[in-house]
Amino acid sequence: MPSAAPPRLVRVDEVAAGASSAGRPAEVLRVPAFALFWSATTIRAFGSAAAGVAFQVLIVTVINATPIQISVLSALGVVPYLFLGLIVGALMDRWRRQRTLVLTSIGRALALAAIPVMLLTNTLSFWTLAIVVLILGVLTLFADSAAQPLLPLLVPRRSLVVANARLGQSATVAATAGPAAGGALLNLIGAPLLFALESVILAVSALLQSRIKVSEAGAPARVPGRHIGHDITEGFHYTYRHRTLRPLALSVHTWFLAHSIVTTLFGVFVLRELDVPEWAFGLILAFGGVGGFVGAMLAPRTGARRGAGRAILLGRGLTVAPWLALALLPVTPTTSLVVLVVVLSAVQFIYALSQGIEDANEMGYRQAAAPDAMQGRMNSTIRTANRVVFFIGALVSGAIATALGYRFAIGLAAVIFAGAALIIAFSPVRRARHEDDHSIAGLSEEGFPPAQTAPTASPEV
Structure with missing residues (x-):
């Protein structure tokens, strides 16, 4: 080739x-x-x-x-x-x-x-x-x-x-x-x-x-005999053979499966099962916005102090707690509205906080780890797989909730979120730092496809 x-x-x-x-x-x-x-x-x-x-x-x-x-x-x-x-x-x-x-x-x-x-x-x-x-x-x-x-x-x-x-x-x-x-x-x-x-x-x-x-x-320049299918395959191989991008991608795919479940079911569970008024539901979602903003504010300092991998792991770990709590806490339509709003607002705040912390660190690390010539394909490979997983999760989540109940489905999502965190914890991503030397030697060792001519990159790229 x-x-x-x-x-x-x-x-x-x-x-x-x-x-x-x-x-x-x-x-x-x-x-x-x-x-x-x-x-x-x-x-x-x-x-x-x-x-x-x-x-x-x-x-x-x-x-x-x-x-x-x-x-x-x-x-x-x-x-x-x-x-x-x-x-x-x-x-x-x-x-x-x-x-x-x-x-x-x-x-x-x-x-x-x-x-x-x-x-x-x-x-x-x-x-x-x-x-x-x-x-x-x-x-x-x-x-x-x-x-x-x-x-x-x-x-x-x-x-x-x-x-x-x-x-x-x-x-x-x-x-x-x-x-x-x-x-x-x-x-x-x-x-x-x-x-x-x-x-x-x-x-x-x-x-x-x-x-x-x-x-x-x-x-x-167009290489004779090479078409866009070769480029797509090369991007796929690069992403899933890379020493740190592979487990990072598998973790985010797993996260998206759980995310599709809670995103699909949360509104229905709150409005229908817990009978929360619409105005209170809007207030609960607003706390998610606050949590996301705070998480994004904390992300750079967390990544600088703990390293990219541990910052991502922190975010993945935090994600488990609110959904596990919601699955286990005995909240019902007869629970005081104030208590319901506090509990559900905390769920949204912590969930969005975890996303704010991990998202900037994950994206920053991915953009730094891949060479410019692979950026589009690496990101699209991960993003497309995420959409497919989300699409499937959204379809099956309703069936799970119907057959086994909303709490079981939300608890299952918490377990899947934990799985996403464990992938990070037991992979080289956990030790990854933003200042790691993503040199050409490192890229070759971490899965740069043999058919791709390794470029000479400056440290800033």
């Missing part, structure tokens, strides 16, 4: 990134390229969270969707990841990632702008909305696949945890405050103007992304 084309490697200037002389990562928001990237991501997250409320209103009140139609619309957001995830990931190791971000933001702006037009012309139906949702799903897949491998080119390697933490903080705030803002705007200006506003926000995001100054190599 011919060797792959030379990877795209870019040296990140630590002086421009503002790294401290003491060797600690500087505040990444002072890095102009990352500041633009963060700003574009943040305003898009707020806009999407606000528009999500309007989407729900359209589905229920405008097109009067049936339960089956609602399920179809929900599935259309995931389907692109299942069928195109690996292909798009391979393309992101061939294409310019910044340009992809700009084009996808413009594409999403145009797709959302079609909704107010259809509302005003009375042409919005289930099928037209389904087409828009599918287009948005495909464009979001391209955007996500470009953003993850682009980030390591914007900040030094030792600043990746801080950068991911900043992104996590703003995403948490957007997910918490965005729906409330969307509901207020929906009542104030109506659905057509809200979607038009979201379209403008995406256009602004595209403008900010276009101003990011980053050096990306051109498309690699």
Whole structure:
């Protein structure tokens, strides 16, 4: 098999990134390229969270969707990841990632702008909305696949945890405050103007992304006889033969299985089984937003002091406690509402706290461990497997709860979460640190595929 084309490697200037002389990562928001990237991501997250409320209103009140139609619309957001995830990931190791971000933001702006037009012309139906949702799903897949491998080119390697933490903080705030803002705007200006506003926000995001100054190599030369299937296979082999990425990937796949169960069942369990009022349910979910923000704040310091592996293990371990407690505690509909709100808020807070701690450290380590030429495929391989696992888990969780009860299903999720933590605890990931030398010798020993020509990378990449 011919060797792959030379990877795209870019040296990140630590002086421009503002790294401290003491060797600690500087505040990444002072890095102009990352500041633009963060700003574009943040305003898009707020806009999407606000528009999500309007989407729900359209589905229920405008097109009067049936339960089956609602399920179809929900599935259309995931389907692109299942069928195109690996292909798009391979393309992101061939294409310019910044340009992809700009084009996808413009594409999403145009797709959302079609909704107010259809509302005003009375042409919005289930099928037209389904087409828009599918287009948005495909464009979001391209955007996500470009953003993850682009980030390591914007900040030094030792600043990746801080950068991911900043992104996590703003995403948490957007997910918490965005729906409330969307509901207020929906009542104030109506659905057509809200979607038009979201379209403008995406256009602004595209403008900010276009101003990011980053050096990306051109498309690699085409190797005779080599097609995208070879690239996908190479990315798969790299990820699952890598000494630390393999157990890290298996752990996150296991985590996603449990996550799919609790995500699917928590709302139904709280609202139907425990008979918690809707206003109290909203308050409970808000504590999850607070926990996620606190976790993202703690993530860089935790990773620096304990190491990437132990920080990830801490997050995985914390995840078990709230769901095991919820499965075992004798809370019932007759329990005081105050007690229910306190217990359920603690579950959401600790769960989101654990995610905030582990997510920035996990993503930062993955981005530092893989060479630039493998970033798109490594991330898409893990992300696509996560979506498949989540899809399966969401389908079977209802059957488990129906047959054996909600508490059994939630307890089972806690056991699976524990399994994800044990994979980290008994693998080389536990000793991994962000400052590990991911040299070419190390990459070869950890599973860099023989067909791939090992690049000479600077320590900052």
